[in-house]
Amino acid sequence: MTQTRSIRDGLGVLGRRGVRAVCVVAVGLCSCCGPGKDVSIVELPDPTPPPMPTEVGVTPLPPEPADPPVEVVVPEPEPPISYSALVSRYNKRVRYLDQCRAGADLEIEWTDEEGEEHIEDVGGPLLMRQPRDLALHLGKLGQHRLFLGSNEKQYWLIDTREKPRLAWVGTHEGKPAADVAMPVPLRPGQLIHLMGIRPLPEAMPAGTRIAESKLGFEVTMPMGPTAAGLWLVIDMSAEDFAPRRVVIRNAEGKAVGSSELSKYRSLKLETRKKEDWPRMATLVKVTIPEPGTKVTLELGGLNDGRGRIRDRDFDLARFLKKLKVKAEHVQRLDEPAEDVQPTEEPAGP
Numbered sequence: 001m002t003q004t005r006s007i008r009d010g011l012g013v014l015g016r017r018g019v020r021a022v023c024v025v026a027v028g029l030c031s032c033c034g035p036g037k038d039v040s041i042v043e044l045p046d047p048t049p050p051p052m053p054t055e056v057g058v059t060p061l062p063p064e065p066a067d068p069p070v071e072v073v074v075p076e077p078e079p080p081i082s083y084s085a086l087v088s089r090y091n092k093r094v095r096y097l098d099q100c101r102a103g104a105d106l107e108i109e110w111t112d113e114e115g116e117e118h119i120e121d122v123g124g125p126l127l128m129r130q131p132r133d134l135a136l137h138l139g140k141l142g143q144h145r146l147f148l149g150s151n152e153k154q155y156w157l158i159d160t161r162e163k164p165r166l167a168w169v170g171t172h173e174g175k176p177a178a179d180v181a182m183p184v185p186l187r188p189g190q191l192i193h194l195m196g197i198r199p200l201p202e203a204m205p206a207g208t209r210i211a212e213s214k215l216g217f218e219v220t221m222p223m224g225p226t227a228a229g230l231w232l233v234i235d236m237s238a239e240d241f242a243p244r245r246v247v248i249r250n251a252e253g254k255a256v257g258s259s260e261l262s263k264y265r266s267l268k269l270e271t272r273k274k275e276d277w278p279r280m281a282t283l284v285k286v287t288i289p290e291p292g293t294k295v296t297l298e299l300g301g302l303n304d305g306r307g308r309i310r311d312r313d314f315d316l317a318r319f320l321k322k323l324k325v326k327a328e329h330v331q332r333l334d335e336p337a338e339d340v341q342p343t344e345e346p347a348g349p
Contacts, residue, residue, distance in 0.1 A: 079210040081217055086210060089241040090234075091199045097278035099129040100197075100267055101305035104136060107296040122146070127305065128197070132172070133314040134188040147323070150188035151314040157182050160323055167320060167330045174334030182333060186257050186288055193223070193232060194259035195284055195297075196243035200234075215244050223248070230256070242279065260285045267302050 104126040109119050124137040124144055138146040147158040150172075158167045168182040172189065192198050200219075208221040216238025223230040229251040236243045247258040261281035269277055280302065286295040312318055320330070 080212045081210060083204040086217060087200045087202060093242055093279050094197055094199050096269060096272055096276055097197055099305050099309050101303050101308055102126050102299040103301045105298045109294040111292050127309050127313050129309055132189055134192060135313050147319060148188055149314060154316055155188050156316055157184060158319060158323055158325060164329045165323060165325045167325045168333055169330055170333030177333055177335050180331050180333055190248055190257060194246050194257060194286055196246055196261050196281055255289055258287050265302060267304060269304055
């Protein structure tokens, strides 16, 4: 009875204390336990750690915040060629192309407002003098009717095909007017870019990117402060660094004009060695997405124009007077400048 009661009492102790117990000696399992001997109970501590004491009125500290995510900066890939090396090779082709004169034959395809397609062939002389002087006189059978041009400050289109004779005039630095547009939505200065004869700037403009292309290299750069928001994309050959495709894009990335260039010819210069002669594309296919116009320009009889290109060839006032375009028929392509009231000078002593 003593042994049985000891086991029962031990189990009661376990139940009251909430601890685990191990019976070291049980009835009939150990030879050392005989009648009259109590069973030994070994108490082991509960493995669950007791709760941390919390003082009354004290809020436990929040857990430590996790480390902030590490921002991984992926460096931009190295360009396939440095800008200085690209410009050196590209500008070598047009380094001595100060001016030129050529005969131009144009095939113009367009669709009118009623959806009817038209094709017209015109031609005339092309005169160019870096950086902005351009004169292109177009007509048939030697009768010039359209005059496209630009000089250092202005650009224009004069149409004498019908009466009254009309002219559209804008400035390179002016803000384009919202309600007036030139019939051909391409400035003469942009045409020089599309012909691939404008040298690239020696210093790399901000935002310029160079990438590999199927032809060789593609360079994307802003066109400059006088063409705010416009970008120039030139795809050039890796062999001679001559442009094969040129695109002018707006700030939204939409093409406003593009060209494909081929049939390169050398421009003979009497004052330079043959290896320094400029090379120009004599076949230029221009596409103007809006209003959907295509112009195929073929150049012939290339020469440097020495003695045949004069300042008056780019004189707008002279053209307006010679072609008898009245002032009321001249449409300004720029927003009017803000009127500035002259300030009164202080009276002298």
